Amino acid sequence: MTYELTQEILKELLDYNPDTGVFTWKYRDIKWFLHCEQPEGRHLWWNNKFAGAKAGNVFTKTKNPYNQIMITIGKNRRNWRSTQLAWLYMNGTIPDVPILRKDGNFANDKWENLTLNYKETPKREIDFSDGSLGEKIKITQDIVKELMNYDPDTGRVTWKERSLKYFTHGKIPNLSHAVWNKRYANKNAGNLYISEDGLKYYLTRITLKGISKSYRTHRLIWLLMTGSMPNGDIDHIDHNGLNNKWENLRDATKYQNQQNASKRKDNASGMTGVHYNKNNNKWIASISVYKKRLTKYFNTFDDAAKQRKLWNKEFGFHKNHGKMNHEIIESKNKE
Numbered sequence: 001m002t003y004e005l006t007q008e009i010l011k012e013l014l015d016y017n018p019d020t021g022v023f024t025w026k027y028r029d030i031k032w033f034l035h036c037e038q039p040e041g042r043h044l045w046w047n048n049k050f051a052g053a054k055a056g057n058v059f060t061k062t063k064n065p066y067n068q069i070m071i072t073i074g075k076n077r078r079n080w081r082s083t084q085l086a087w088l089y090m091n092g093t094i095p096d097v098p099i100l101r102k103d104g105n106f107a108n109d110k111w112e113n114l115t116l117n118y119k120e121t122p123k124r125e126i127d128f129s130d131g132s133l134g135e136k137i138k139i140t141q142d143i144v145k146e147l148m149n150y151d152p153d154t155g156r157v158t159w160k161e162r163s164l165k166y167f168t169h170g171k172i173p174n175l176s177h178a179v180w181n182k183r184y185a186n187k188n189a190g191n192l193y194i195s196e197d198g199l200k201y202y203l204t205r206i207t208l209k210g211i212s213k214s215y216r217t218h219r220l221i222w223l224l225m226t227g228s229m230p231n232g233d234i235d236h237i238d239h240n241g242l243n244n245k246w247e248n249l250r251d252a253t254k255y256q257n258q259q260n261a262s263k264r265k266d267n268a269s270g271m272t273g274v275h276y277n278k279n280n281n282k283w284i285a286s287i288s289v290y291k292k293r294l295t296k297y298f299n300t301f302d303d304a305a306k307q308r309k310l311w312n313k314e315f316g317f318h319k320n321h322g323k324m325n326h327e328i329i330e331s332k333n334k335e
Contacts, residue, residue, distance in 0.1 A: 004182070005071065005080070007092040013071065014055055016089045021109030023055040023069060023082060035074050056082055058107070066106050082109050087191075095191040096205055097214070116191060116203070139206065139215070144224045147206065148189055152225070155244030157204070157217055161185040169209045190217040192242075201241035218244050222251065273308040274301065 013032075015024045027047055036042040056069035059079075067082035083099040086109055098117040101108055149158045161181050167173040190202035202217035218234040221244055230251040237248050273287050282297040283304035298304040 018111030152246035
C-alpha cells in the first residue's frame, strides 16, 4: 500500500530551494517513527544521519537520467522524481503531464528551469456527445458537468468522482477507477501555466479512454456555464489570468481582448500608449485601431495622456485597458 503525498506533508519533510533546485531533509518529528520497535532510537539515528543533508540521488537506468527522492511514511516508501516534488512543493499539485527541464540538464531542478510538456497531447478527439465512449472525443457541456465542479463565486474548479465507465479501456478498470478517484476526486483541476510572454493561467488536461487533450481552464468554464465554447478569446476583465470567477470572464474577439490589455512591464511613462521621444523632445500619444496606427506629438506628458484617454473612449477600449491588476483592485475598492 502506498500513501498520498500532499504539499503539507512534503513541506514538513523536505526543504526545496527554488533558486538552486536542491532538496534537503528537515529535522523529522518522532511521530514519523512511532511504527518502529524503538521509536526514540530510530528518531535519533535518522536525524543525526539525514537532517540538513541533501536529499535524493540520480537514477541512471534510463535513457534520460533524472533525480529521484525516496520518501518513507510509516512502512510505505516510494521513489519520486525530484521535478514532481518541486511542482508539488511550489504549486500544491502534481501535474498529470510530464515535467521537462528547459535546458535539458537532468541535474538542474531550479524552479525557473521547469515547465510542463503539453506538446505530447494526441491530436485525436473523442466524441462522448451520445453518452458512449467512442473513438472520437468532442468535449461537451454534459461531459464537463459530469467531470468537474465549478464555483462561479470563487472561480475554483475541482474534479468530481469519476464513473467506472471512463476506465473500461484499461487492463484493470476497477483498480484504475479506484486509484484515480483517490488521487484526484474533489481536488483542484488544472495546473498553473506560464506562457513564453509571461501570461499566467490554468490548463486542465482531460484524459478519457486513454486519449488526452489540454484546455485552458477558463474555456472549459465557459462551456460549462453557457453550453458552448467561446466564439473568441476569454478576456479576464481584471487582467489576472488566474482569477476565474464568473464575473471576471467575458467572451471577446482578439481585437476586444487587445482593448483590455495590461500595461506592459517595460512601459516607462506609466501610461499605455504614451512615450517620450528624445530625438525631438516630444511626448507621443499613439494607438492601434483596425490595423492602423494613430500618432500625435505633444510638449507635455499630460497633454499626450489626455489624447490617449480620448482615443480609448472613442474606440471603445475597456476601462481597465493599460492598468495592472493591483491598480484595478484599488480602483474597485474606491468605488
